[in-house]
Amino acid sequence: MRVMVVEDDENLRVAVAAQLRGAGLEVDTAPDIPTADRAFTATTYACVVFDRMLDGLDAIDYVQHRRSLGWTAPVLFLTARDTVHDRVAGFAHGGDDYLVKPFAIEELTARVLKLCHRAGAGRPTVLRHADLEVDCIRHEVRRAGVLLSLSGLEFAVLEYLAAHAGQVVTRADLIEHCWDDEPMANVVEAVIKRLRRKLHGPELIHTVHGHGYRLGSA
Structure with a gap:
């Protein structure tokens, strides 16, 4: 299964990608939304991990737009914004899971794997x-x-x-x-x-x- 990690912090992006690859996943990475958007036109992902704030842009706005076009890839938001309002906004705009920074990378891996498996492994096409x-x-x-x-x-x-x-x-x-x-x-x-x-x-x-x-x- 292939996943995408969209994170502008290079160290965190590399660490998350390495951990997910170690769990048996194929991983693509992007430092910003335009780079990720180009990848989404060519590749279907079992899960996408978004840092919520990317170069001053809120990723939930991008995800909401993609949802309006029929995109249903499971999305997990990473964010330092931990209020109930922030979490509700993440789900309301098309997110499927929400993990607050700082987080244990093992927990992130477990959540990503569950989203991937939920996407329909073993079912008819x-x-x-x-x-x-x-x-x-x-x-x-x-x-x-x-x-x-x-x-x-x-x-x-x-x-x-x-x-x-x-x-x-x-x-x-x-x-x-x-x-x-x-x-x-x-x-x-x-x-x-x-x-x-x-x-x-x-x-x-x-x-x-x-x-x-x-x-x-x-």
């Missing part, structure tokens, strides 16, 4: 149900041929539901496979609500009261 198409390699979702804009977390939840189409998936199942830590109350429900809104058309995600959710045509 494309999952299809009715007019829904989930491309596990390109991290793209289409409904009736229309490309949808999903965050990495929304993609992970939808991909898991699609991989178990017709089956009841519990809230605990989703948390285990799509979150690194126990999410705050109602976060799973909020992600499902956003997915339903973005999918449009006839409803595909159904609530099975007292049990969980099921992806199906009816």
Whole structure:
């Protein structure tokens, strides 16, 4: 699996890349957003690690823009900004994980590996149900041929539901496979609500009261 590390501190960039390579990952690095952006046009990444502040630019704005174009690669933000507001902003703008500096590099590696594995290792290349198409390699979702804009977390939840189409998936199942830590109350429900809104058309995600959710045509 290939990951990208976008970090303007050269020493930290080299150290993180070396640690991730030692964990068996292929690693590309970039010192700034323009360099990373060029790489994203040519390469699909299982995870991207962003230093949040790069040359005075906030990476969450870039990630939000990429999400609007259908980009769903899992994103982990590194930052010295540790307020609740900052963390919420990171998730709201398309981040999937958020690690505050200074951090243990072993923890970063564990989080990156989990995001990579969550991206769909071992699943079919494309999952299809009715007019829904989930491309596990390109991290793209289409409904009736229309490309949808999903965050990495929304993609992970939808991909898991699609991989178990017709089956009841519990809230605990989703948390285990799509979150690194126990999410705050109602976060799973909020992600499902956003997915339903973005999918449009006839409803595909159904609530099975007292049990969980099921992806199906009816």
